[in-house]
Amino acid sequence: MDARETAELSGGGLFAFSAEQPLELDSGGRIEGLEIAYRTWGALNAERSNAILVCHALTLDQHVTGRHPLTGKPGWWSRLVGPGLPLDPARHFIICANVVGGCMGSTGPSSINPATGKPWGLAFPMITIADMVRAQAMLVEALGIDRLFAVVGGSMGGMQVLQWAADYPERLFAAVCIAAAARHSAQNIAFHEVGRQAIMADPDWRGGDYASLGVRPEKGLAVARMAAHITYLSEPALQRKFGRELQRDGLSWGFDADFQVESYLRHQGETFVDRFDANAYLYITRAMDYFDLAAAHGGSLAAAFQRARDVRFCVVSFTSDWLYPTVESRSIVRALNAAGARASFVEIESDRGHDAFLLDEPVLREALAGFLGSAALAWNAS
Amino acid sequence: MSAPAPREDFKEIARLVRPGARVLDVGCGEGTLLELLAREKQVDGRGIEISPDGVSACLTRGLAVMQGDADRDLDFFPAGAFDYVILSQTLQAVLRPRHVLGELLRIGGQAIVSLPNFGHWRARLDLLFKGRMPVTGALPEAWWETPNIHLCTVADFTALCDEMGLRIDACAALSEGKPARPAKAGGAIENWRAEAALFLLSRRDR
Numbered sequence: 001m002d003a004r005e006t007a008e009l010s011g012g013g014l015f016a017f018s019a020e021q022p023l024e025l026d027s028g029g030r031i032e033g034l035e036i037a038y039r040t041w042g043a044l045n046a047e048r049s050n051a052i053l054v055c056h057a058l059t060l061d062q063h064v065t066g067r068h069p070l071t072g073k074p075g076w077w078s079r080l081v082g083p084g085l086p087l088d089p090a091r092h093f094i095i096c097a098n099v100v101g102g103c104m105g106s107t108g109p110s111s112i113n114p115a116t117g118k119p120w121g122l123a124f125p126m127i128t129i130a131d132m133v134r135a136q137a138m139l140v141e142a143l144g145i146d147r148l149f150a151v152v153g154g155s156m157g158g159m160q161v162l163q164w165a166a167d168y169p170e171r172l173f174a175a176v177c178i179a180a181a182a183r184h185s186a187q188n189i190a191f192h193e194v195g196r197q198a199i200m201a202d203p204d205w206r207g208g209d210y211a212s213l214g215v216r217p218e219k220g221l222a223v224a225r226m227a228a229h230i231t232y233l234s235e236p237a238l239q240r241k242f243g244r245e246l247q248r249d250g251l252s253w254g255f256d257a258d259f260q261v262e263s264y265l266r267h268q269g270e271t272f273v274d275r276f277d278a279n280a281y282l283y284i285t286r287a288m289d290y291f292d293l294a295a296a297h298g299g300s301l302a303a304a305f306q307r308a309r310d311v312r313f314c315v316v317s318f319t320s321d322w323l324y325p326t327v328e329s330r331s332i333v334r335a336l337n338a339a340g341a342r343a344s345f346v347e348i349e350s351d352r353g354h355d356a357f358l359l360d361e362p363v364l365r366e367a368l369a370g371f372l373g374s375a376a377l378a379w380n381a382s
Numbered sequence: 383m384s385a386p387a388p389r390e391d392f393k394e395i396a397r398l399v400r401p402g403a404r405v406l407d408v409g410c411g412e413g414t415l416l417e418l419l420a421r422e423k424q425v426d427g428r429g430i431e432i433s434p435d436g437v438s439a440c441l442t443r444g445l446a447v448m449q450g451d452a453d454r455d456l457d458f459f460p461a462g463a464f465d466y467v468i469l470s471q472t473l474q475a476v477l478r479p480r481h482v483l484g485e486l487l488r489i490g491g492q493a494i495v496s497l498p499n500f501g502h503w504r505a506r507l508d509l510l511f512k513g514r515m516p517v518t519g520a521l522p523e524a525w526w527e528t529p530n531i532h533l534c535t536v537a538d539f540t541a542l543c544d545e546m547g548l549r550i551d552a553c554a555a556l557s558e559g560k561p562a563r564p565a566k567a568g569g570a571i572e573n574w575r576a577e578a579a580l581f582l583l584s585r586r587d588r
Contacts, residue, residue: 314441315448333448334458342428345448346437367438374444 009089010066012039014105015139023100023107023135029125033114036139037105038062038097041081042089044145049379051145052087052372053136053172054096055153055160058284059225059276061104062096070275079360086369087152091376095143099160100135101127101284103277110211110277120279122208127283129156129291133163137171147171149379150372154178154357155324156284159291162304162332166293169308174375176368178316179357181328182301182335183292188323191231192285195224199278208279221278222269229268234320234353294335301335308336312378313343314371316357316364323354344371388418391580394554394562395468395494398582399423403465406430406490408452409472413440420445428464430455453477456485464490471496471578475529480542487548487585496556496580501535501573519558520577537573543583552582 015036017023022030039062044051054064054077061068065075065082081087087094098106101124109124116123140148151164151172158180165175181188199205202220206213230238242261257263297303313336317329326347336343348363350356357364388396392415399405401423407416410429413436419425429447431437440447448455452469453476467490469482474497476482486493498520499505505516515525521533534542543550553567555576562580565572572579 312446330450330455334455337428337448337458337463338460340460340463342446343448344437344441344446345450346434346441347449348434363434363438367441370438370442374442378444 009043010039010041012062012095013037015142017138017142021138023131023138025125025131026128027126031100031107031125033107034100034135034138035105035107035111036097036100036135038095038139039064040096041065041094042092044093044143048145049147049149050091051093051095051140051143051148052150052152053140053148053164054081054087054094055132055136055151055157055164056096056099057153057155057157058288059228059272059281060157061102062098063104064094064096071271076358079358080365080368086365086372092149095140097136097139099127099132099284101132101280101287103280106135108277109208109279109283119209119211121211122279124279124283126290127287129159129163129287130167130296132287133160133167136160136164137168140171147173150174150176150375152176152178152368153180155180155354156288158324159288159293162293163291165308165311165313166297166304169311172311173379174312174314174372175308176314176316176371177329177332178364179318179321179324179329179354180332181324182294182304182332184289185328189289191227191323192289194227196282196285198223198227199282202278205278208282210278216273217278218273221273221276221281222266224278224281225272225276226265226269229265231323232353232355234322234351236320236351237353237355240351301331302338305336305339305341309340309342311341312371312375313341314367315343315345316367317345317347318350318352318354318356318361319347320351321354321356388414390559390561391470391496391556391578392418394556394580395419395470396422398494398552399425399466402426404428404463406459406464406467408456408467408469408486410440410445410447411436413443413445413447415468415470416440416445416447417443451476452482452485456482456489459489461488462491466490466492466494468494469496470494471498473497474532474534476532479532479534480546483542483548484546487583491584491588492551493583494580495583496578497534497536497539498530498578499536499573499576500533501537502577503574504577506574518577520556535573536567536576536579537570539579539581540567543581547586548583549586550581551584554580556580 017034022032023034065078098104113120158177161177199220202217204215205217245260294301317326333345405425416427467486508516550567554562555565556578
């Protein structure tokens with residue numbers, strides 16, 4: 001199958017749930033008239049047994065592969081999803097949905113609040129990782145899939161994978177959790193708080209009502225992105241890419257972007273605001289901070305996976321990822337082992353930091369292909 | 383393509399393991415033994431392997447393997463999680479052999495442990511006549527490159543088992559390329575004769 005045929009096989013759209021099917025939230029609230037924007041690649045087979053749900057990270061979206069409609073760039077996992085790749089539309093029916101609380105079409109803080117006719121802003125209810133997963137489960141069910149072959153995700157997507165296993169173990173056969181953690185650490189929360197404070201300190205944020213007032217807190221959101229972006233890289237990766245290289249000959253003796261690394265970060269911030277909503281950034285980072293899978297199960301992560309003993313897990317970490325370091329993945333694997341689940345774990349040598357899960361990492365590709373390939377054999381044999 | 387003939391020690395392990403058992407192979411490499419046990423004994427197998435390439439190869443074979451090592455990663459398995467825990471030619475390379483041995487028999491009903499025998503006559507002669515650290519089939523590396531940091535003889539190992547309250551349920555002598563041979567663990571002769579030995583162990587109090 002060539003790239004064009006794959007593109008032709010891609011589908012999706014906006015799934016609007018009726019008011020009778022509200023999304024019940026952990027906070028106690030509910031969202032009526034939930035809309036979930038999603039994309040699919042490949043075709044669901046007659047047995048409905050080849051569906052893979054991909055869960056996206058904080059600032060990514062449902063455009064896993066193919067051209068992104070806003071940025072025009074290739075999708076964030078086009079190295080892993082496509083013809084001949086581990087997630088192959090020729091074999092799998094691949095689904096990715098924008099998380100609830102997001103800003104790429106699913107219901108979120110920039111959606112219109114039916115009660116006021118204006119964007120929700122901070123009146124939008126708080127969202128958790130479990131809420132995101134509950135919305136995905138509603139979509140998967142609506143698509144007529146009783147049991148997913150696999151749920152796969154990196155970073156915040158990996159948290160959703162763990163939540164899937166804890167909440168709907170009977171609805172997935174295999175789970176792949178990459179560069180993630182079962183809870184947010186103090187350092188994770190701290191960095192997110194810096195980002196949120198940057199957004200809220202922007203005068204154009206207007207208490208979250210900027211959309212109704214026709215302004216955008218672009219400076220604050222850009223700073224949030226700059227700070228976060230550093231956490232996605234590693235010190236050696238930054239050093240290799242930029243070192244102390246200057247933008248121009250000589251120093252400006254001022255506060256222009258003298259260093260290439262400054263210019264790079266500013267560019268990251270500036271382009272981010274074109275595709276992301278500030279309030280969505282607040283809500284999703286909060287959801288991640290609130291994430292603590294063990295806490296929801298009496299403090300025992302193994303208890304969270306007690307019902308997931310029949311799920312095949314593959315956990316992946318990267319040596320230089322200091323945002324969600326290997327020790328976090330190890331504690332997930334230990335809990336899975338303690339629960340008696342079938343867990344594989346691989347730590348991939350990479351100096352590219354957290355972002356390695358999005359980059360060309362042959363070991364990741366091979367591990368994913370090997371795991372999904374053998375899982376498919378076992379799934380078809382069962 | 384037919385699979386290459388399994389190693390003699392793997393054949394012996396496959397002979398010892400009950401069909402359908404829960405097995406943990408510590409230091410499982412590319413999963414050759416686990417695959418053999420799955421095929422011939424229908425075991426529910428898990429592995430621990432230190433190298434990412436080994437883990438990757440295991441994933442491709444459909445095996446559940448976690449990257450880790452015997453020194454650090456056994457403590458987190460619950461007691462009695464497995465019927466057998468296998469540690470093949472590795473105990474002499476871990477930092478805390480006594481601790482690891484104890485862990486094998488905490489998480490497993492039985493342990494299958496194989497080791498090179500430093501008491502083998504060739505090793506003894508190397509020391510006696512050449513005054514050099516032995517380099518033999520079972521101990522192929524020079525002292526400065528060997529991963530083996532806690533070498534012992536069959537007699538040393540059986541003494542440790544005794545001290546730890548472990549029972550030797552079976553013992554086999556291993557020689558390069560030859561079928562495993564049933565052996566008497568406590569015998570002085572085996573301590574001379576066996577290049578390597580394989581033990582099936584359990585706790586006396588169970």
